[in-house]
Amino acid sequence: MLELRLVQGSLLKKVLEAIKELVTDANFDCSSSGVSLQAMDSSHVALVALLLRYDGFEHFRCDRNRSMGMNINNVSKLLRCAANDDIITLKADDDSDTITFMFESPKQDKIADFEMKLMDIQNDHLGIPEAEYQAIVKMPSLEFARICKDLSSIGDTVVISVTKEGIKFSTRGDIGSANIVCRQNTTVDKPEDSTTIEMKEPVSLTFALRYMNSFTKATPLSSTVTISMSSDLPVVVEYKIAEMGYIRFYLAPKIEDDDEGYILEEKSFSFLLTQVWSFAR
Amino acid sequence: MLELRLVQGSLLKKVLEAIKELVTDANFDCSSSGVSLQAMDSSHVALVALLLRYDGFEHFRCDRNRSMGMNINNVSKLLRCAANDDIITLKADDDSDTITFMFESPKQDKIADFEMKLMDIQNDHLGIPEAEYQAIVKMPSLEFARICKDLSSIGDTVVISVTKEGIKFSTRGDIGSANIVCRQNTTVDKPEDSTTIEMKEPVSLTFALRYMNSFTKATPLSSTVTISMSSDLPVVVEYKIAEMGYIRFYLAPKIEDDDEGYILEEKSFSFLLTQVWSFAR
DNA sequence: CCGAATGTCA
C-alpha cells in the first residue's frame, strides 16, 4: 500500500510543470524515505533529479519500494484538474498497475479522484557522484530566469563565468553580443534577493540556452536557485522545494575543440558520466 | 415599431457569447411580453432557449409580434462593437427587413448605430413541455464549468449521477478515469457558493462533454447554474439572467443500448422530443 | 487566487 497526502497540492502541480517540458516518461521511485525521480531528456543531454522527502508529506505510507512509471504529460494533465488550494493524495495498492490521484477542495465539499495506468519504463538510473564544485552561486530564481530568457533572444548558447566579483552570462548571435554580470550582494533586505558566490577557482563553461530555459520552468518552486559548476562537469541548477527536497537539473557543458577552435555539440549525458565524472571520482 | 432599450448592455453581449458557439442562425421572437429565442445546434442534439422579459428592459415597445431571423455570428460581431458599459437600444420598423443596434456610451458622448439585414429562417419551434425532474441541482456556475473542462481533458462523455449525498461527474478515457463528487453544502458564506440538491429519485445520465463545455460559455451570466435531470429526458442546464429571464440549454442523453452494451450516439433532439417527451406529457 | 488579455495551434 502506498498513500501520500500533500496538503499543499500546488507544490506537486509546480513540480510537474517544471519537468514536463524536459521529460516525457519517468519512474517515480517510492520508498519509506520519500519519492524520487531521475530522468534524462529525450536527447540525453540534460538530467532531472527530483527528491520529495517523506517528512514533507502530511501523511506518508509506503509499505514496499516501488518504481512507478508514468507518462509525465498525462500526470500533468491530471494535476491540472486540481485547484491550487486542493489537497492531493496519491494512492496505489501494492499489486496494482494503476495509481489514484485524489484532489480534495479545502472545504471538502468537492472530491475528485483520477485513476491512471502505470507504465513499464526501462530504468537507466545513473549514480550521480557527489562532486566538489569549483564555484557555487546562489541567486534569485526570477533573475536567473529573466537572464536566460533575455539572452536566448540574442544567441543559442551562454557562457557562464564565475569569478570572485560575480557571475557573468555571455552570449553572441547574429545581431550582436551580450554580457550580463551579477555581482555578489549580501547586503540586501531579504535573503532571497541576495546573490552569493562560493568560489575555489574561477570557472567558465558554455551551455545551450534552450535547456537553461527549460530548467527555469521550476522557478515557481523556489525564490532562489543554486548554480554549481566545475570544469568539464555538468552544471547543477538546483531549486529547493521548501521542507521537502529539491529539483536538480544537470546539463553537460559544450566542449570547445582545441584543434578546431569551434564548439562541439553537447556530449550525451551518459557519455559525460563515464568519460568526465570518472575522473572526478 | 419595435424599440428595446437595455441600460446594462453587457448582458446582451454575454448572451450572444453564450450561444454563438452552438447556434448559427436563429429567430428572435418579440412580443409584448419580451424577447425569446429557441434554436437547435447544427447537429440537432442540443437546444438553446432564451427568455428576456419585457420588464427587464428600461424601455420596451413591441407593437406587433415579430420573428426576426439573424445570423448569430453577425449579431455577435456587432455587439463586440459595444463597450461593456454602453446602453444598447434595438429598433426595427414594422415593415422593415432590417434591425438597428444603437450603442450609447454612459456619458452620451458617443453614439453608434449599426443596421443589419434580417433573414428568413424556417422556424422549427418546438413546444417544450414542462416536465417534472427527478433531480434538480443548483451549484456555482464556475465550479460546473471547471469540472466540465477538467473532465474533457480525460474523456469525451460524462456520466452525471445525482444521489442524496451529492452530484457525481464521471468520465473515462485513454489515460484513465475520473470521478468528481460535489456534496450538498448549504452552510457556506454566500448563497451563490452553495450546492443544493432536490431529488425525488437517483438519476444517472450520460452526455457529450463537448456540448456541456459549450453550455458553460454562459457562465458570465450567472454565478449559479441549475441542472435538472430525469431518466431519458434531456438534461436542462439553466443560467438565470438577473431580473430578466434565463438561458436554458437542453441536451439529449446518450442512450446505452441494452442489447449491445455500448453507448449510442446522441438521439437527435426532434427524435427525442417525439419519442421521449411524448410520454412525459 | 482569480479574471483578462495575449499568442499559438488547429
Place this chain on the structure above:
DNA sequence: TGACATTCGG
C-alpha cells in the same frame, strides 16, 4: 477564423 493554452495584472 475560432478555440485553447499560457501569461500577466488586479
